[in-house]
Amino acid sequence: MARIIVVTSGKGGVGKTTTSASISTGLAKLGHKTVVIDFDVGLRNLDLIMNCERRVVYDFVNVIQGEASLNQALIKDKRVETLYILPASQTREKEALTKEGVEKIINELSERFDYIVCDSPAGIEHGALMALYYADEAIVVTNPEVSSVRDSDRILGILQSKSRRAEMGQDPVKEHLLLTRYNPDRVEKGEMLSVADVEEILAIPLLGVIPESQIVLNASNQGVPVILEEDSDAGQAYEDAVARLLGEQREHRFMASQKKGFFSRMFKGG
Amino acid sequence: MNPARQCFQIKSASVSMTALELYFFDESEFDQSLRDKINQAPGFFRDTPLIISLEKYEGPSSELDFFKIIGNCRRHNIHVIGVRGGTDDQRRLARGASLALLPGGNQRDREISEPAVEDAAGVAAGQNKAQTGPVRSAEQSGAAPARIVSQPVRSGQQVCASEGDLIVLASVQAGAEVLAAGNVHVYGPLRGRALAGIHGAEHARVFCQSLEAELVSIAGQYKISEDLQDNGWKTAVQIQLKDDSLVVTPLDRG
Numbered sequence: 001m002a003r004i005i006v007v008t009s010g011k012g013g014v015g016k017t018t019t020s021a022s023i024s025t026g027l028a029k030l031g032h033k034t035v036v037i038d039f040d041v042g043l044r045n046l047d048l049i050m051n052c053e054r055r056v057v058y059d060f061v062n063v064i065q066g067e068a069s070l071n072q073a074l075i076k077d078k079r080v081e082t083l084y085i086l087p088a089s090q091t092r093e094k095e096a097l098t099k100e101g102v103e104k105i106i107n108e109l110s111e112r113f114d115y116i117v118c119d120s121p122a123g124i125e126h127g128a129l130m131a132l133y134y135a136d137e138a139i140v141v142t143n144p145e146v147s148s149v150r151d152s153d154r155i156l157g158i159l160q161s162k163s164r165r166a167e168m169g170q171d172p173v174k175e176h177l178l179l180t181r182y183n184p185d186r187v188e189k190g191e192m193l194s195v196a197d198v199e200e201i202l203a204i205p206l207l208g209v210i211p212e213s214q215i216v217l218n219a220s221n222q223g224v225p226v227i228l229e230e231d232s233d234a235g236q237a238y239e240d241a242v243a244r245l246l247g248e249q250r251e252h253r254f255m256a257s258q259k260k261g262f263f264s265r266m267f268k269g270g
Numbered sequence: 271m272n273p274a275r276q277c278f279q280i281k282s283a284s285v286s287m288t289a290l291e292l293y294f295f296d297e298s299e300f301d302q303s304l305r306d307k308i309n310q311a312p313g314f315f316r317d318t319p320l321i322i323s324l325e326k327y328e329g330p331s332s333e334l335d336f337f338k339i340i341g342n343c344r345r346h347n348i349h350v351i352g353v354r355g356g357t358d359d360q361r362r363l364a365r366g367a368s369l370a371l372l373p374g375g376n377q378r379d380r381e382i383s384e385p386a387v388e389d390a391a392g393v394a395a396g397q398n399k400a401q402t403g404p405v406r407s408a409e410q411s412g413a414a415p416a417r418i419v420s421q422p423v424r425s426g427q428q429v430c431a432s433e434g435d436l437i438v439l440a441s442v443q444a445g446a447e448v449l450a451a452g453n454v455h456v457y458g459p460l461r462g463r464a465l466a467g468i469h470g471a472e473h474a475r476v477f478c479q480s481l482e483a484e485l486v487s488i489a490g491q492y493k494i495s496e497d498l499q500d501n502g503w504k505t506a507v508q509i510q511l512k513d514d515s516l517v518v519t520p521l522d523r524g
Contacts, residue, residue, distance in 0.1 A: 150445060153443045156424050
């Protein structure tokens with residue numbers, strides 16, 4: 001049985017797809033058979049970040065509607081051996097995702113993969129509900145600002161009440177907080193909430209803190225999951241998050257502002 | 271499966287219910303008052319059963335239009351299921367509107383729990399002596415069990431203890447709402463809205479570990495965040511109703 005992990009947030013633009021790409025790539029890099037599903041029917045972003053948009057023939061909705069087999073729709077990643085992508089449809093409505101259809105596909109994938117990562121669309125509408133319904137675990141992506149925290153809180157409430165686990169009365173969905181776009185300098189100036197603030201409000205375990213970085217944007221534009229930028233702080237922060245997801249204890253990094261001295265500027269290029 | 275098993279069994283049930291004590295009936299005034307009541311506790315009235323108490327009805331029987339009352343309530347998702355008390359004429363009108371007839375007044379649940387007076391829904395309704403209120407009054411019988419919630423109440427969620435107290439062993443988040451007929455206890459930060467005494471119990475109180483609320487209301491008297499910040503903000507407090515206004519006192523000083 002695969003572990004089904006939804007990457008969700010409520011709010012848009014906080015880094016769900018970036019996170020889905022990096023977490024799934026990270027899991028696959030460690031040898032776990034992983035598939036990442038784009039639930040954002042109608043918009044389609046994941047294939048761009050994973051740099052496989054030119055290889056999309058069939059998509060998630062085609063498979064649900066029986067127009068293609070799962071094997072025809074799954075795209076094998078070119079960089080990491082054990083990673084597959086199930087892209088979203090750009091031409092369909094979100095309503096094409098039915099509970100039964102999604103269940104059938106998840107069950108089928110569950111037999112072949114160790115991890116199923118579901119990239120949720122923003123909002124709390126049908127698409128987002130479908131993405132989280134079958135989840136065993138949830139990575140709640142949050143930016144350190146009040147409205148994002150509020151939306152994350154809302155989505156946590158939905159995970160507790162509307163997921164399959166909640167409806168069946170099983171153990172609740174395991175929740176992880178991933179703080180993205182974290183900028184310690186701006187926290188110090190009081191322009192952003194601190195890690196402690198967010199943890200205090202949401203009261204769920206912290207999976208990781210991803211520092212705000214130009215590298216994340218560059219990597220997305222080039223179609224590289226940022227976790228593959230192994231020298232970057234954001235890449236390493238995602239690597240830590242994956243390790244923690246697998247049960248490893250790692251200390252949180254990149255949370256304090258780096259006072260750069262003259263020498264480090266010289267040698268690291270600022 | 272037991273072959274001799276019956277399809278159903280009649281059981282005596284005693285359910286605490288909301289009663290609307292009607293003094294006179296004027297359609298527009300009725301609708302307006304109902305609207306006001308609902309606005310005080312929007313979630314509480316949804317799909318709730320209601321009995322019309324006629325014991326204190328003073329208007330002429332001819333003005334008593336049950337179809338209009340049912341229709342008005344129905345629009346707010348409140349289900350009128352029967353009448354209590356009233357004269358023979360009034361009860362005939364009620365029966366005409368397919369309402370169940372409950373015996374009048376000051377009797378307690380136990381005294382009316384014979385199967386004969388249970389209505390179709392298996393509900394026997396009786397109330398303690400009614401409190402007075404402008405249009406409706408409701409109260410629950412003696413020892414209603416407290417509802418206990420151990421998870422945080424998240425933004426967008428609503429938890430209601432329609433009888434008795436509500437005890438939350440975690441935080442009530444901004445954008446969440448907790449309601450209780452009795453007291454509201456929050457053993458965590460209260461960041462959302464808390465409404466105690468939603469049926470009009472003025473002795474109800476709100477207790478919390480850290481007052482950061484958007485709104486606190488007791489028996490319809492409320493204060494919003496802005497008016498709460500001067501006193502006991504972000505500390506452990508209790509809030510009670512004294513002379514029609516909310517008073518915040520720190521918990522450590524009783």
